[in-house]
Structure formats: C-alpha cells, structure tokens
Amino acid sequence: MACTESPLFRYARTPMGGSGHSVRSTCIWGLGALLLAGCADRLGDEGLTTALSGDAQERCVIQPPAPAQAFSGGFSLEFGAGPLWVFPGASDDQGQPLGTIAARLSPADTPCGYAFDYLRDSQGALLALLEPDAGEQDPTRGELVLTPLSGFVTDWQGSERAVVFYRKEFVRGFFDVETVGVGVALLDADGATTRLTPNYYPGEPSLTWLDPQLWGRSALLGDDGLVYSYRCVNEGPFDDTCRVGRAPVEELADPAAWEYRGAFNWESEPTQAAAILEGMGELSVAYNSHVGKYVFAFPPVLSNEVEGKLGSSPSEVNTLTHHVFDAVPDGFLGIRDLAQHPSLSTGNEIWFSYLTNPDQSAPGAPPPGVRLVRHRLEL
Amino acid sequence: MTRLALICLSVVCSAWLGSTAYAKPTPLSDRDGSKWTVLPGASRVISHGRSASRDTPALAYQITPYTAEMAGGDFALVGLETPDLSLRFGFYGLIELESERPITSDDRGKQLILPLVGLLWRGSNGISAALALDSFGERAFGERGRLEFALSLRHESEHFTGARDGNEGRYEDVPNIDNFVMPDVAVRMPLGDFNLEARAQLKYFFARHYERSYSVGPGFDLILHWLLSDAVQPFSSTFGEYLFGTELSFEGERVQTPDNFLLRNLTGLIFPGKWGEVQVFNSLAVGHGKGLLAFRREALWGFGVRVVPFE
Numbered sequence: 001m002a003c004t005e006s007p008l009f010r011y012a013r014t015p016m017g018g019s020g021h022s023v024r025s026t027c028i029w030g031l032g033a034l035l036l037a038g039c040a041d042r043l044g045d046e047g048l049t050t051a052l053s054g055d056a057q058e059r060c061v062i063q064p065p066a067p068a069q070a071f072s073g074g075f076s077l078e079f080g081a082g083p084l085w086v087f088p089g090a091s092d093d094q095g096q097p098l099g100t101i102a103a104r105l106s107p108a109d110t111p112c113g114y115a116f117d118y119l120r121d122s123q124g125a126l127l128a129l130l131e132p133d134a135g136e137q138d139p140t141r142g143e144l145v146l147t148p149l150s151g152f153v154t155d156w157q158g159s160e161r162a163v164v165f166y167r168k169e170f171v172r173g174f175f176d177v178e179t180v181g182v183g184v185a186l187l188d189a190d191g192a193t194t195r196l197t198p199n200y201y202p203g204e205p206s207l208t209w210l211d212p213q214l215w216g217r218s219a220l221l222g223d224d225g226l227v228y229s230y231r232c233v234n235e236g237p238f239d240d241t242c243r244v245g246r247a248p249v250e251e252l253a254d255p256a257a258w259e260y261r262g263a264f265n266w267e268s269e270p271t272q273a274a275a276i277l278e279g280m281g282e283l284s285v286a287y288n289s290h291v292g293k294y295v296f297a298f299p300p301v302l303s304n305e306v307e308g309k310l311g312s313s314p315s316e317v318n319t320l321t322h323h324v325f326d327a328v329p330d331g332f333l334g335i336r337d338l339a340q341h342p343s344l345s346t347g348n349e350i351w352f353s354y355l356t357n358p359d360q361s362a363p364g365a366p367p368p369g370v371r372l373v374r375h376r377l378e379l
Numbered sequence: 380m381t382r383l384a385l386i387c388l389s390v391v392c393s394a395w396l397g398s399t400a401y402a403k404p405t406p407l408s409d410r411d412g413s414k415w416t417v418l419p420g421a422s423r424v425i426s427h428g429r430s431a432s433r434d435t436p437a438l439a440y441q442i443t444p445y446t447a448e449m450a451g452g453d454f455a456l457v458g459l460e461t462p463d464l465s466l467r468f469g470f471y472g473l474i475e476l477e478s479e480r481p482i483t484s485d486d487r488g489k490q491l492i493l494p495l496v497g498l499l500w501r502g503s504n505g506i507s508a509a510l511a512l513d514s515f516g517e518r519a520f521g522e523r524g525r526l527e528f529a530l531s532l533r534h535e536s537e538h539f540t541g542a543r544d545g546n547e548g549r550y551e552d553v554p555n556i557d558n559f560v561m562p563d564v565a566v567r568m569p570l571g572d573f574n575l576e577a578r579a580q581l582k583y584f585f586a587r588h589y590e591r592s593y594s595v596g597p598g599f600d601l602i603l604h605w606l607l608s609d610a611v612q613p614f615s616s617t618f619g620e621y622l623f624g625t626e627l628s629f630e631g632e633r634v635q636t637p638d639n640f641l642l643r644n645l646t647g648l649i650f651p652g653k654w655g656e657v658q659v660f661n662s663l664a665v666g667h668g669k670g671l672l673a674f675r676r677e678a679l680w681g682f683g684v685r686v687v688p689f690e
Contacts, residue, residue, distance in 0.1 A: 038444030039680040040481040046674045048552050049635035310632055320552070320630050379626065379633055
C-alpha cells in the first residue's frame with residue numbers, strides 16, 4: 001500500500017485493476033486516532049461464480065510425432081471407437097509442410113491423460129489426410145492446400161463418418177495466400193477421406209462456399225438435427241464478428257441448402273447473415289451436458305484469455321460473457337486455434353486446446369505448441 | 380423510479396421529522412401507566428445510531444478513504460411506554476453517495492466534497508417494530524440497562540450514475556440486496572461510567588424483483604460508550620456481518636454470488652446535543668464494499684463525521 005502525504009490526510013494509491021493484493025507500503029501513524037487519515041489496500045476482487053467458472057489445469061503440450069515438429073491446434077472427432085484428433089498444418093524441422101495428420105486418442109497415464117496414436121500409412125510414415133487431387137494442382141497459382149476447419153461425427157447414410165469442413169487455398173508464400181473457398185469432406189476413423197462435390201460453382205465443383213464466404217468454422221450437429229457452422233471475419237480494426245448458418249445434414253454440401261441467421265429471420269443469402277458475436281476472430285461451439293447449454297468459447301482479439309458465453313441453441317447466444325481461464329501468453333498476437341473437445345470431457349469438465357508461441361527470448365519461457373487444458377466447472 | 384421516489388421521500392420525511400420534535404424517553408421511575416407518544420425518538424430504545432454498520436442512517440460525511448456521503452434518518456413514528464416496557468414502530472431510510480475509488484493525491488482535493496470519480500449510490504428504506512424490556516433490563520443490568528427485541532423489514536437497491544453512453548456492462552453482474560427481514564436482539568449494560576451495548580441480528584433475504592443474491596446474513600454490534608461528560612463522550616463501536624451468497628438465475632444462467640463480509644470499527648468522540656449527537660470518528664474496515672462495490676475486498680482506514688438525531 002503506497003500511502004503518500006497531502007496537506008489534509010494520508011491516503012493510499014489503490015490500483016483499480018485489482019492487481020495489488022498485498023500491502024505495498026506502511027501507513028504513517030502518529031496523528032492520533034481522530035486525525036484526518038486514510039489508507040486503502042485492495043485485498044482482492046471477486047465476482048459471480050458462473051456456469052463456466054472453474055479450475056483450469058494445463059495437462060500437457062502435445063508433442064508432434066517425428067518428423068513433424070509443429071502443427072496447428074486442430075479439433076477432435078468423437079468416433080464410437082474413440083476420439084480422433086485432426087492436426088492441420090504439420091511441418092518438419094525445416095519448415096516443410098507435412099499436411100494434415102491425425103491421432104487416435106486412448107486414455108493413458110500420461111501428462112495429457114491420453115495416448116496419441118498417430119495414423120500412419122503402410123510404410124509407417126505419417127498419414128497425410130485430405131490431400132488434394134493431382135488434377136487440381138495449378139503451379140501458376142501456388143501450392144494447393146486443403147486445411148480442415150472443423151467437423152463432427154454422424155451417421156452418414158448408414159455408416160459412421162465424420163463430416164469435415166475444409167478450406168481450399170493456393171499458397172505462394174507466408175503472406176501470399178489465395179483463398180478459394182470452403183468445401184466438405186467425409187472422413188473415416190482410419191483417415192480415409194472423400195470430398196463431397198455439390199457441383200454448384202463452375203470450376204470449383206467440390207466447394208460449398210467461395211471466398212469471402214468462408215463458413216465451416218466450429219461445425220456441429222444441433223439438437224434440432226441441423227448442421228450449424230460459423231463464419232468469423234475481421235471487418236476492420238478490432239471489428240471481428242462471427243455469424244452462423246445451418247443446413248440439413250444430408251444436404252450440407254449443397255450451398256442452396258444453407259440458411260443464415262439474419263437480423264430478424266433466417267436468410268438464404270450468406271451476405272444477409274448478422275453478427276451473433278463480436279470481438280473475436282475465432283470461435284469454438286459445443287454442447288455441454290453438465291451446463292445444459294451450448295458453450296461458445298473464444299479468445300478475444302489479440303488476447304491470451306479464454307472467454308465464453310452460453311446459448312440455448314447453436315444460434316442463440318446469451319449476453320453475459322464469462323472469463324474461463326488465462327492461457328499461456330503468446331509472444332506475438334494472442335492465442336489461437338482454440339477448440340473444445342467434448343469427446344474428452346466427462347462429468348463437469350470441459351477440455352480445451354489452443355496454440356501459443358510464447359516469447360522465447362525471455363528466460364524460462366514456456367515452450368511453444370498446442371496445449372491441452374482440463375477445465376473443471378465449479379457449479 | 381417508484382422505488383427511488385419512495386426512498387427520496389422517506390429521507391426528506393425523516394429529516395423533517397427529526398428537525399421538528401423530539402420527545403425524550405420517560406425515565407422508568409417517572410412512568411405512570413401507559414402512554415402513547417408521537418416521535419418518541421429513534422426506532423429502537425437501544426439505538427442503531429452508534430453502530431459501525433454502513434447501513435446506519437444519518438447525515439454523514441466520510442472519507443473511508445472512498446468519499447461517502449449519506450443523508451438518512453431512523454426514527455420511531457409512534458411509541459408506547461408502560462412502566463415495564465417500550466414499544467416503538469419505526470421508519471428507516473438512507474441514500475448514500477460513494478466514489479468509485481479511494482481519493483488520491485492526483486485528485487487534488489476534488490473528491491473531498493463530492494464523490495466525483497464515478498458516482499455510486501444506494502438507497503435503503505424500511506420499517507421496524509421494537510419491544511424493549513425496560514424494567515427487566517434495569518433489574519438485570521442496573522440503571523440504564525435495557526434488553527430489546529426488534530423486527531425490521533427493509534429494502535435496498537444499488538445504482539450507478541454512468542456516462543452518457545450508460546457505461547453498459549460495468550456493474551451488470553453485481554447483485555442487488557433487494558428485500559430482507561431482520562430480527563435482532565440488543566442489550567445495554569451499564570458499567571460504571573460506561574455503557575456496553577451488544578446486538579445480534581440476522582438478515583433473511585427474500586428478493587421480490589429478482590432471485591435473491593444472498594440467503595442469510597448474521598451480524599453483530601459491540602459498542603463501548605464512555606459517559607465522560609455532557610460535552611464529550613468517547614466511544615468505540617465494532618460491527619461485523621457475513622452474508623451468504625446464493626445460487627440464482629441471472630440473465631437466464633445459473634450463477635453463484637460470492638459471500639460478503641465486513642468487519643468495521645469506529646472509534647471517536649460523541650458531542651451530545653439537544654436533538655441528537657455529532658460523532659467524529661476514525662474508521663477501520665476489512666471486508667467487502669457496499670452497494671456496487673460488493674465484489675471488492677479491501678482494508679480501509681478513514682475518518683468521518685455524522686449527525687445522528689434522537690440519540
């Protein structure tokens with residue numbers, strides 16, 4: 001507590017941010033009990049315990065399998081035989097891309113709480129998922145990359161398949177990317193993929209949306225049987241919004257089957273979609289049976305904090321925003337690739353993963369990578 | 380708005396009534412039969428007026444070191460005196476303005492008069508019935524001894540005067556106190572030139588407009604009052620309270636209000652007057668803030684002056 005003098009009284013400078021939880025100086029006594037005196041020391045700040053309040057414990061930094069040195073956060077798919085975690089953007093120690101790899105998860109006595117059994121081909125090499133067809137390549141536009149965005153497991157025409165939304169883009173350099181659009185693929189538990197071809201756009205028969213309508217983020221199956229997916233875009237400085245669309249499962253690759261939540265009604269044009277969330281560049285939505293609601297989790301723009309909102313459906317978000325946990329700070333732009341993993345959660349838990357690259361110039365800096373966090377809910 | 384008008388009206392009424400008449404309690408030895416009196420004094424024979432509770436209604440100026448100013452009054456509308464007991468039906472009301480943060484040297488004294496750095500305020504009003512066992516108190520504890528039982532019904536709401544944009548969301552999740560009933564029992568024990576007063580109370584919350592944020596709130600007063608002279612009387616008053624938070628539905632979601640506690644001591648001098656008394660005190664407090672500062676836990680050292688009618 002820093003008490004400084006004034007002509008009338010002695011008082012404290014108390015930080016409004018609540019960071020000062022310990023006495024930081026001594027008050028000056030001696031004027032007597034009735035003299036004009038004052039000190040304030042902030043002992044703590046409290047708040048409502050909300051449905052998303054709890055104890056977040058980082059379980060591990062997920063180690064990529066050799067020869068991979070890094071990958072993106074990805075998402076997990078809840079197959080009947082066990083979770084399958086899809087890691088897009090794998091690369092080796094030379095920075096050469098290895099594509100999308102995946103791992104089957106099984107409970108194990110490891111720091112993560114799970115063993116990661118990476119899918120491999122018959123030669124034992126890491127299996128690259130969702131590779132583009134050779135006929136699609138166009139060296140004049142760059143390297144064609146298909147990046148999985150999100151997905152869910154469903155009964156697809158009588159068999160268990162994962163529906164995976166992916167982004168198609170031509171990469172010429174780190175900051176030189178031509179995004180084409182978003183398509184849908186089916187994924188088996190063994191890693192086999194089949195891209196759906198709605199044949200809607202001439203020249204891009206496999207895509208459901210063309211840039212800039214990049215939907216397909218955090219896709220999930222709602223309790224009404226419809227597929228929901230989101231589009232989060234930056235519309236200006238600190239103007240990031242997320243919108244929602246929906247379609248019947250059996251028609252989810254057909255652009256005409258999708259409708260988008262507008263300001264008042266569901267609209268057929270994606271350009272009519274209205275923002276349901278503001279202030280975040282990415283979003284993870286999942287139903288949580290313990291909370292009994294859909295959890296919309298996100299890191300605010302350029303933030304290292306995870307926040308959340310609740311909603312009664314994938315398209316209805318409550319106004320209250322809850323702090324969920326503080327992530328390991330990223331050294332550059334804030335954490336990214338935040339995902340919920342319902343397939344790992346039991347009881348009152350929500351499992352999260354996110355990608356962070358702490359500033360390695362600081363001594364004792366935590367390692368970069370995809371972190372797995374178990375968040376135990378209080379209520 | 381109706382509640383606000385009611386609170387303002389009650390404060391104005393209490394100030395007016397306090398300035399018009401004051402019938403001092405009849406000494407036990409002079410009582411002859413039953414007598415009804417209009418405005419017999421405070422709402423209780425063992426008044427709340429020296430309590431260190433932040434809910435003590437008075438005309439008060441405090442640097443806690445938040446700037447806190449209160450207009451309020453606590454009085455009995457009508458009372459019955461018999462040779463053995465006193466019965467009072469009282470009214471209580473207060474409005475307190477408070478700054479959003481403690482004053483600092485950077486304020487250059489601007490906050491000394493008014494809480495200009497963010498204006499928080501709360502209003503409370505209520506009614507009470509108090510039964511004092513006068514003759515039993517004197518027999519049990521000696522002259523000036525009293526034992527009193529009271530039941531209060533109160534309402535409190537908290538508010539924020541925001542900027543023109545309304546400062547949306549700044550205090551949206553801070554719970555309202557709303558309504559509660561409060562039985563309390565108090566005893567005054569004379570110890571030579573001292574009076575020792577003790578009170579135990581229990582707030583039972585029953586929100587009408589929302590789900591209640593707190594369930595119950597036990598509290599106590601312990602007051603030592605030295606009858607040094609007719610001109611000046613030292614006192615030391617300690618108040619403690621613990622409110623138990625509840626789980627409730629807030630904006631359609633389940634939330635749990637954190638528990639709230641406050642331990643506060645006032646030590647100072649009383650200057651008795653014709654209509655009441657002036658108290659000048661030093662205050663020490665540990666615990667949560669009042670009103671919209673209920674989530675803030677602090678240790679505070681400050682001072683204040685308050686005018687308590689009917690003491």
